[in-house]
Amino acid sequence: MSPRRGQxxxxxxxxxxxxxxxxxxxxxxxxxxxxxxxxxxxxMIGLTVTPEVALVDESIKIQAWGLPPQELITLRxxxxxxxxxxxxxxxxxxxxDDGNVDLECTPATGGDFHGVHPMGLFWALKPVTPxxxxxxxxxxxxxFYVHVELYCRIEISSSPEDPPIASKIVxxxxxxxxxxxxxxxxxxxxxxxxxxxxEGPFPGVIDMFGGVGGLLExxxxxxxxxxxxxxxxxxxxxxxxxxxxxxxxxxxxxxxxQFLCNHPK
Numbered sequence: 001m002s003p004r005r006g007q008x009x010x011x012x013x014x015x016x017x018x019x020x021x022x023x024x025x026x027x028x029x030x031x032x033x034x035x036x037x038x039x040x041x042x043x044m045i046g047l048t049v050t051p052e053v054a055l056v057d058e059s060i061k062i063q064a065w066g067l068p069p070q071e072l073i074t075l076r077x078x079x080x081x082x083x084x085x086x087x088x089x090x091x092x093x094x095x096x097d098d099g100n101v102d103l104e105c106t107p108a109t110g111g112d113f114h115g116v117h118p119m120g121l122f123w124a125l126k127p128v129t130p131x132x133x134x135x136x137x138x139x140x141x142x143x144f145y146v147h148v149e150l151y152c153r154i155e156i157s158s159s160p161e162d163p164p165i166a167s168k169i170v171x172x173x174x175x176x177x178x179x180x181x182x183x184x185x186x187x188x189x190x191x192x193x194x195x196x197x198x199e200g201p202f203p204g205v206i207d208m209f210g211g212v213g214g215l216l217e218x219x220x221x222x223x224x225x226x227x228x229x230x231x232x233x234x235x236x237x238x239x240x241x242x243x244x245x246x247x248x249x250x251x252x253x254x255x256x257x258q259f260l261c262n263h264p265k
Contacts, residue, residue: 047150047166056172067099074155077121079146089124139174139221146170175221191233194224200265202229213237231260
């Protein structure tokens, strides 16, 4: 074999290996696809998430800037629930000519949703472990801490190996600090009454949670944060109540309604 032919063969093999590596990455064989075009110092790149402390039904504004123009990036959100389970979401965006991304007007090009969805990273949160439901039980003691992360590449891993180039943590609360929670054990009635700040009277709501059982309070906390006196009513599988839904006495709900109507607030 001539030296030139051997050199050409070696170049061909190298080219084939490079092509295979590209296909491997594009198919998700690596945890992430690096962006080789990013050359700006990280100090010039910014991420804002405002407000950083809010109720879960309040809108959050997310912006990134200082990025290369017309560049594909990833914004990722994740939280850990009260049982240690991880919920996460991601979306891909292309920066504008000034290197900015604003979720109120920049459309997602892929990921967990497409198009303009300012709150998409929050409503698209899904569990790493399939079929779990995101539920908050301790609503007065702690919020959900949602981590928002910026990657200057297309990030496809549920647990990236490399750190983000910028990140923020958002506190998402289910109850305003001004809301009062009152444990209810009145006759047969079991639950928790959430009252807005002030003398009242307030419009009243009884909040019941289907066939789950126990006492779930997160909706009542939010309702009270917006001016409603809300009774989170347990009716089975809680304290001394029946263990099964089929054993519930329907007059129990009439008693709960009467209790709420008679409350001074």
